[in-house]
Amino acid sequence: MSNILELKDVNVTFNVEAGQLHILRDVSLEVPKGSFLCVVGESGCGKSVTAQAIVQLLPDNGKVESGSINFYDQGEKLEINKLEKFGSRMRGLRGAKIGMIFQDTLSSLNPAHRVGRQVAESLLQHMDISKDEAKTKVIELFKKLGIPDPERRYEAYPHEFSGGMRQRVMIAIATVCEPDLVIADEPTTALDVTIQAQIMTLLKDLQKSAGKTFILITHNMALVSEVADHVAVMYLGRVVEYGNVNQVLRNPRHPYTQALLQSVPSLAADKNIELKTVDGQTPSPADVTKGCEFAGRCPFVTDACREQVIPLLSFGEKHQVRCIRLDEKGNLPKLSKAAAND
Amino acid sequence: MIEKPPSTAKLMISNFVRNTTGMIGLAIVFLVVTSSIFAVQISGYDPNMFDGANTSLPPSTTHLMGTDQLGQDVFSRVLYGGRNSILIGVLASFLGNLIGTVLGAIAGYVRGKFDTILIRLSELVMTFPQLVLVLIFVTFLGQGVANVIFIFAITGWMTTFRLVRSEFMSLREEAFVEADRAFGFSSKRIIFRHLLPNTMSPIVVAFTINTAIYIIAEAGLSFLGLGVPVTTPTWGNLLAAAQAPVVVEQYWWLWVFPAAAIVVFVTGVNFIGDGLRDVLDPRSRTQVKEASFGSTLKQKIFGSRKRNA
Numbered sequence: 001m002s003n004i005l006e007l008k009d010v011n012v013t014f015n016v017e018a019g020q021l022h023i024l025r026d027v028s029l030e031v032p033k034g035s036f037l038c039v040v041g042e043s044g045c046g047k048s049v050t051a052q053a054i055v056q057l058l059p060d061n062g063k064v065e066s067g068s069i070n071f072y073d074q075g076e077k078l079e080i081n082k083l084e085k086f087g088s089r090m091r092g093l094r095g096a097k098i099g100m101i102f103q104d105t106l107s108s109l110n111p112a113h114r115v116g117r118q119v120a121e122s123l124l125q126h127m128d129i130s131k132d133e134a135k136t137k138v139i140e141l142f143k144k145l146g147i148p149d150p151e152r153r154y155e156a157y158p159h160e161f162s163g164g165m166r167q168r169v170m171i172a173i174a175t176v177c178e179p180d181l182v183i184a185d186e187p188t189t190a191l192d193v194t195i196q197a198q199i200m201t202l203l204k205d206l207q208k209s210a211g212k213t214f215i216l217i218t219h220n221m222a223l224v225s226e227v228a229d230h231v232a233v234m235y236l237g238r239v240v241e242y243g244n245v246n247q248v249l250r251n252p253r254h255p256y257t258q259a260l261l262q263s264v265p266s267l268a269a270d271k272n273i274e275l276k277t278v279d280g281q282t283p284s285p286a287d288v289t290k291g292c293e294f295a296g297r298c299p300f301v302t303d304a305c306r307e308q309v310i311p312l313l314s315f316g317e318k319h320q321v322r323c324i325r326l327d328e329k330g331n332l333p334k335l336s337k338a339a340a341n342d
Numbered sequence: 343m344i345e346k347p348p349s350t351a352k353l354m355i356s357n358f359v360r361n362t363t364g365m366i367g368l369a370i371v372f373l374v375v376t377s378s379i380f381a382v383q384i385s386g387y388d389p390n391m392f393d394g395a396n397t398s399l400p401p402s403t404t405h406l407m408g409t410d411q412l413g414q415d416v417f418s419r420v421l422y423g424g425r426n427s428i429l430i431g432v433l434a435s436f437l438g439n440l441i442g443t444v445l446g447a448i449a450g451y452v453r454g455k456f457d458t459i460l461i462r463l464s465e466l467v468m469t470f471p472q473l474v475l476v477l478i479f480v481t482f483l484g485q486g487v488a489n490v491i492f493i494f495a496i497t498g499w500m501t502t503f504r505l506v507r508s509e510f511m512s513l514r515e516e517a518f519v520e521a522d523r524a525f526g527f528s529s530k531r532i533i534f535r536h537l538l539p540n541t542m543s544p545i546v547v548a549f550t551i552n553t554a555i556y557i558i559a560e561a562g563l564s565f566l567g568l569g570v571p572v573t574t575p576t577w578g579n580l581l582a583a584a585q586a587p588v589v590v591e592q593y594w595w596l597w598v599f600p601a602a603a604i605v606v607f608v609t610g611v612n613f614i615g616d617g618l619r620d621v622l623d624p625r626s627r628t629q630v631k632e633a634s635f636g637s638t639l640k641q642k643i644f645g646s647r648k649r650n651a
Contacts, residue, residue, distance in 0.1 A: 057523050086529065095526035102524075107517035112350065112539035121535075122525045157350070173525060 004213045005031040010067035012053055021285045023049050025237045036207050036214045038224040041234035047217045051183045055094055056085050096126035099174030101184040105166035109158035116154030119172045126177045141172050164195035183215045221264045233257045236293040243319035253321040253330050256294045300325045357621045364617015370610030378424030387415035389422035401595050408595040420603050423575040431557035434494035439549050442502025450510025451533050464500040485571050494556050502548050509541040543622030550615035554608045577604050
């Protein structure tokens with residue numbers, strides 16, 4: 001299948017008072033058309049920055065330093081990072097070709113406007129249709145997205161909606177123009193679990209029925225196992241492991257992914273055993289040296305890990321891991337008991 | 343027919359109707375404005391008609407506020423003068439607010455050099471005594487209703503500018519602005535269609551306050567003989583008669599009534615401003631009872647949004 005989005009060695013830096021922070025390091029991702037990619041990682045690992053870089057909406061002090069971001073619009077290749085940030089071409093992509101769903105639904109909707117108008121506005125901006133047509137289309141979409149009483153809801157204000165309903169409105173805005181790619185930045189973090197499941201089912205349905213490509217940014221491993229086709233695990237601005245969902249979740253290779261998965265609590269677990277956590281703290285992006293970013297917390301660390309830029313190694317079918325401690329079969333060395341207790 | 347939830351504007355109007363101060367102000371302003379529109383019909387005299395036989399008469403049943411040295415009916419002139427004074431106040435305030443709002447919105451949203459230049463310019467204008475500035479402009483442009491409006495607007499846009507700018511500086515960081523950008527909206531659209539409705543309250547309040555200020559400023563300027571030409575009746579021009587000590591002492595009706603008109607109207611405008619502030623600013627809503635659960639909820643949301651900002 002052809003790719004809809006390709007990131008190649010993308011480096012993003014932020015200018016802060018203390019100097020320059022290297023937030024994304026050589027991030028490469030390939031997103032096949034119609035697939036569901038999950039980007040996971042802890043807070044501050046660069047998940048959201050990756051999304052912002054794709055739509056060229058980095059904060060004012062952020063900048064794509066090098067690398068290329070290519071988007072394929074019906075086969076036509078667009079080099080996003082070469083387009084003018086707020087030029088008409090880029091604005092034509094945002095919303096129309098690349099939809100965005102945000103985490104905080106209350107503050108992501110304009111409190112001064114009725115929600116129906118906010119959804120319709122996106123349509124009117126990108127498509128040549130009349131206001132009445134837009135309204136009909138929005139009400140139809142509301143119905144499809146499971147918003148009850150859509151005609152009346154069209155006229156309501158954001159604060160009159162519950163969190164789950166607001167997220168449906170956000171999804172409506174993001175998908176009303178039928179974009180090929182939808183980026184959802186932690187869309188369910190602010191919602192409770194049952195609503196979370198509803199929203200995720202909705203997104204998955206959209207992917208299957210409408211053939212849309214999704215990039216879901218999350219730190220919720222349970223969600224990932226439900227919806228993802230591919231998973232990219234990020235740590236401190238680098239993709240440390242990439243593969244399809246079975247490869248990454250069932251057979252994680254990178255020590256960080258393994259630690260991350262072990263720290264997910266499960267209902268079947270023995271409640272007397274303390275939950276495993278990833279040792280140590282995430283270092284600040286300012287402290288990163290040239291070796292492996294995870295070296296400071298990794299039980300398998302050797303001196304070699306700290307001294308070189310770790311290459312991305314491939315195992316099997318497109319399962320990529322950024323770790324030099326793996327043998328040719330992709331297995332980590334056995335830990336000696338002493339080292340494990342360290 | 344689908345029942346529409348009331349719009350924010352409608353909710354605010356219904357709250358304003360229940361605001362006593364605001365409604366009193368509105369009644370006063372309405373009364374003064376309509377009576378100055380129908381000045382001739384109400385007073386029964388042409389404000390510019392000289393009557394050599396009835397000069398300097400004290401108030402009586404035929405001339406409610408007496409006549410001046412030329413025999414012109416003072417009541418008619420006060421009402422008629424209201425037309426120009428109110429016109430100057432409202433238009434100058436509107437124009438000044440428009441300039442301030444547009445510049446403030448752009449400066450607050452775009453930031454950068456444009457913002458720096460404008461904020462320095464506004465500081466420059468503000469540190470210069472306004473009266474001196476107005477005098478300079480009058481010297482160059484000459485007297486006249488249109489000129490006074492223009493000069494007031496040019497020298498008075500800074501307060502609104504700063505107000506709107508600071509509102510926009512906090513609004514531009516809101517998540518929905520980021521969302522707007524991600525939906526491909528142009529900056530122009532985000533500024534004027536999405537952010538401006540969120541700053542309407544302080545702008546509306548500033549508009550009423552500035553109207554009152556400009557009416558008083560016009561009176562002051564005309565009193566000095568620098569505002570509107572004496573031939574055009576305004577409250578300030580009528581007051582100018584009191585420059586002569588003899589008028590102050592013996593012909594009190596020539597200055598008391600125009601002065602009273604200014605006081606009454608400005609008070610009315612300020613009452614409206616107070617009422618609007620109560621209704622529009624969620625933090626100062628104390629006497630206003632909530633219309634429904636919906637509006638309470640909204641207040642909570644709007645209130646906490648403001649506090650967070």
